Amino acid sequence: MxxxxxxxxxxxxxxxxxxxxxxxxxxxxxxxxxxxxxxxxxxxxxxxxxxxxxxxxxxxxxxxxxxxxxxxxxxxxxxxxxxxxxxxxxxxxxxxxxxxxxxxxxxxxxxxxxxxxxxxxxxxxxxxxxxxxxxxxxxxxxxxxxxxTDTDPVHPRHPMSDLVGHADRRGAWERVFGPPAEVLGAALRGALDLAAAGTGLLAHPSRTFDYARRGVDLAFQAGVIAAMTPDAPTRLKGELGIAKRIAWCAPLPLLEVKALAGVLGCSVNDVLVACVAGALRAWLQEADDVPAGQTLRALVPVNLRPAGPVTELGNRFGLVFLDLPVGVADPVERVHAVHQGMAALKTSQQPLVAFGLLAGMGVAPEFVKERILEALAANASIVITNVHGPEQPHYLAGRRIERELFWVPQSGGIGIGASILSYDGQVSFGVMADVQRVPDAADITKRFTDEFEGLRLCALMMQWPPPDR
The missing domain is CATH 3.30.559.10 (Chloramphenicol acetyltransferase-like domain)
Known part of the structure; x- marks a missing residue:
């Protein structure tokens, strides 16, 4: 040290x-x-x-x-x-x-x-x-x-090894001339990486099609983001203030969420995101503010780290734009709409494109950074994050952790973020909102719980097995 x-x-x-x-x-x-x-x-x-x-x-x-x-x-x-x-x-x-x-x-x-x-x-x-x-x-x-934290308070674990990260790949000329040179340097490094990949293709011709497909999709997704129109103008959009309000609701039993996902033929994440969409629908309906287009866009982080243990701190995630079906009244249909939207995004290269945009914001001139930030913020109304935490109880300083919650920041003019965290058999849902956009964040968390209860009731009343199975 x-x-x-x-x-x-x-x-x-x-x-x-x-x-x-x-x-x-x-x-x-x-x-x-x-x-x-x-x-x-x-x-x-x-x-x-x-x-x-x-x-x-x-x-x-x-x-x-x-x-x-x-x-x-x-x-x-x-x-x-x-x-x-x-x-x-x-x-x-x-x-x-x-x-x-x-x-x-x-x-x-x-x-x-x-x-x-x-x-x-x-x-x-x-x-x-x-x-x-x-x-x-x-x-x-x-x-x-x-x-x-520890899984056994009597036998605390030893300190972990430090995470040193990766060496800086910038050349001396980039460090001297700053952001404009860094943009060019990043492009040159990308070209060298592609050249290295090309050498690998000579030894493994079967990879050519996969690289080509991914390259076409990268270009397509870049076009999708560039051509994206601003999200619907609801009361979620508008001027922000300094004051934020945090709220959370009683946890949901993870086993019940998994059972519901199994019945509906979708993922746990689909169920929970659909409940967020339902909560927003109910909140907007109260002010007769459901968008005419029947959807709101959410920015959803996607982990880009390779499988295995974490090797460095820092940020390594991309973003996808997900259409939230706030215009769909039926809770089960809303889950299926979220499932279809997430399935379409899972195989796309949109997270990598968004990661590249974030990297560009880190080195671009101030006016370029502001334009990118404004565009990203205009194209979505909410940030939704879902993180899978420990499945067993953990202890901190000898005390059992009963619940874990977290709240994420929102970029640009986005005024609300929803966070979902599973821990020790329960799912916690939290909201952080700008007071000028959502005066009472607890109103959203209460409606989230109501939506889950309504979805569970609909599932109990469904024909079993469903006719399309």
Whole structure:
């Protein structure tokens, strides 16, 4: 660690994009929360974070030259007491009030941009995590949480090995001349990678068709995104403010969701996303605001990491635009519509195209970055993320984690994000929304629960087996 204390590391283009997307009305900050089965000793919590989170060197680093050539640099005044602190609720504040306040408050860019806040209730503790998206995506952060927690509180695990990531592939001329040279350098590296792939094709001619098919689809999906018209103008779209509101609902039993998915012949994700669509439909109908086109678009992250253990932090995911069938009244038909939409996207190259756009935002001039950001935000009304967490209970600092929740940031002018997380046999659903767009985020989470109950009732009343089986 000491030898690396003076080393500067360049942010990847995609990580830099998330840094550059930050704005006062839409902070690029991931928020998470653990609800524990008792009170946690603050010093013991700090010891766990010191040994099992700070073993990843990235969390001792801050960003320097954020608006020029951003680099990671070790914080010479690193203070764990600033990053891990107890937070007393203000008079009359609920846990949702406290979490919403934290979600609306920017992290200090002069320090490593993460904090843990311990909030004690009468009988138990909640632990709220805030971390800037440039440090990692949800898949990377799950690896960090896994490193900090135990499956057996009596036998805590040893600290994990550091994740060093990949070496910077930029040439010296790119580092000197900055973003314009980086754009050209990225293109040249892509050409070299394609040339390497071509050499492989001489030895494996059968791969030619697959590469050609993927190349055609990449071009097609790039055209689809470029030609996409702005999403329907509902009350979800509009000017944003600084205040955000966080909400969550009672967890759903994962076995029930799986059983429902089996009956309907679709995935667990299809069922849950359809419930989100149903909740939005009901909320919009209340103000007679269901779009004439009968759909709303959602931005859905797609993991692009290779199978196997996580080897680096940072961001490695693409995005797809999914049509949410908010105009479909029947809950079962809504599930089938989501299933068809997701099936069409699963084999497309749209996530890679979106990943490339994000990378471009990380190195492009400011006006180009703003245009890309505005276009992405205009083409969707909501961000929906679904993450598969541990299937067994975990413990932190000796306390069992009863529930895990998280909330994702939204880019540009998108004012609402929905987060789904499975953990220990239950599914948690949370919403973070801009107060100017959705004054009461809990209204959406309640309707999500209602939609699931309605879908389950419809499934119980269905003919079995279905006539088309």
């Amino acid at each position: 000491a030898s690396g204390a003076t080393t500067r590391e360049t942010l990847s283009a995609v990580d830099a994009a998330w840094l550059r997307m930050d704005r006062p009305v839409n902070l690029m900050m991931i928020c998470g929360m653990m609800l524990l089965d008792g009170h946690v000793d603050l010093q013991r919590l700090k010891d766990v974070i010191r040994t099992r989170m700070l073993c990843f060197h990235r969390f001792r680093q801050r960003i320097v030259d954020a608006h020029g050539d951003p680099h990671w640099e070790f914080d010479p005044g690193f203070d764990l007491d600033w990053h891990v602190r107890r937070l007393a609720p203000y008079a009359g504040a609920s846990l949702e009030d406290m979490a919403s306040m934290l979600a609306s408050t920017a992290l200090d860019p002069g320090r490593p941009m993460w904090q843990w806040h311990l909030i004690d209730g009468p009988h138990s503790s909640a632990l709220v995590m805030r971390i800037h998206h440039c440090y990692g995506d949800g898949f990377a952060l799950l690896h960090v949480i896994e490193a900090m």
